[in-house]
Amino acid sequence: MPKILIVGGGYAGFYTAWKLEKWLRAGEAEVTVVDPLPYMTYQPFLPEVAAGSIEPRHSVVALRRHLRKTNVITAKVTAIDHASKQATISPEGADDYQFDYDIVVVTGGAVSRTFPIPGIAENAFGLKTIEEAAAIRDRLLTNFDKAANLPAGPERDRLLTVVVVGGGFAGIEVFAELRSFASSLLEFYPQLSFDDTHFHLIEAMGRIMPEVSLPTSHWVIKHLAQRGAEIHLDTQLKSAVDGHIELSTGQTMDSDLIVWTAGVMANPQIVRNSDLPVEERGRIKTRPDLRVGDEDDIVEDAWAAGDISAVPDLTGGGVGGYCVPNAQHAVRQGKLLAKNLVAVLRGEEPHEYVHKNLGAVAGLGLGSGAFQSGKFAMKGLIAWFAHRGYHGLAIPSWERKLRVFWGWWNNFWLGRDIVSLEARQTPRAAFEEFAARPKPAPEAAPKAPAAKKPRAAAKKPAEKPAETAAVK
CATH class of the missing domain: 3.50.50.60 (FAD/NAD(P)-binding domain)
Structure with a gap:
């Protein structure tokens, strides 16, 4: 066999x-x-995972659960x-x-794929794995918690500044989803206002989303600008050391959340x-x-x-x-x-792979999307439904589809969960902080030197009586 x-x-x-x-x-x-990894990641859902619209485990497919006749080696x-x-x-x-x-x-x-830009390897998140998407969500939520305790100033601006590098589909989707998520969080943080949040997308080319038409890409830029997000075209990232962003245009900013999607x-x-x-x-x-x-x-x-x-x-x-x-x-x-x-x-001839792209659809946050097929384009709410419908049905297995659609249904009525679980990256920290530890064994006290006994005086031989001494 x-x-x-x-x-x-x-x-x-x-x-x-x-x-x-x-x-x-x-x-x-x-x-x-x-x-x-013991699972397949459905990557089109990563932007929604980063924005809290989908639970991380719902966007992955367990290999052992669905490949019952296959040997799976992790x-x-x-x-x-x-x-x-x-x-x-x-x-x-x-x-x-x-x-x-x-x-x-x-x-x-x-x-x-990254470039040797100072600070990127040390500070940026990618968007290829479910772990990265979940970490991005937790970082944004944790930064809101921290910023709410700070007065207006450079440190609060740094915590509430999000920078995404790359204007392809993945970059635009996670950028728009995070902008939507941040806007929805403000009602829970009365200490913060919309103007305190800053979103920047950096794209080296002169346009975004090459899979759609130029008019559609222009609509996306305008739509995001109306929602308080800024897209820098024809701009390169020069440095991100310690979160200090330097652009080829000379503009600088500080950010605690950098997402890399540039290839x-x-x-x-x-x-x-x-x-x-x-x-x-x-x-x-x-x-x-x-x-x-x-x-x-x-x-x-x-x-x-x-x-x-x-x-x-x-x-x-x-x-x-x-x-x-x-x-x-x-x-x-x-x-x-x-x-x-x-x-x-079985001794038969294989077929060649031929697939003509039927279109491209992107989610741009709750209630907004963009769809392009040839010269036909849809924007806004109807495109958002098309995005969710297509990807909700495309994820393999009905078990996964039901979990995803059920999560969306719950979020519609209950809203997105806003709890950060960033501490799960160091899950033993709380236990270690208060864990009882054996007390160190007491050091043995050094023994005092034994007291020296005083030397006894040398006894002189008793003098013999004179009469005895005279006797021989």
């Missing part, structure tokens, strides 16, 4: 395994998924030697070991430690049928999909001729990869 190894449990990896469970016959193949794949069909698996807290496979499917996804790159840990072919942008060379290789060569028994792969966009709409790294492509590629893999196992 052939052993199929799926490297990565994100969109493409999860859907590949999910559909293989459906289409493989009993005993036809053994499937193993390896990912350092570990990293740190090397792939396809020539010998072996992968190095590195579990946390255990020794590395070699995993033998017959077919490898590389779906390791992407990570945040992604294929997972370097997987790409750089494999013998699979890689193109100039660091992605695995992938054919339109999702087999690894190019037009002239096929790497047998190797497949790739999602953000880590360079899949040609046969519709002609991709950047540089390749599919852009987004959820739409990753999900559909995962489904087709499973179908093609089963076809090849």
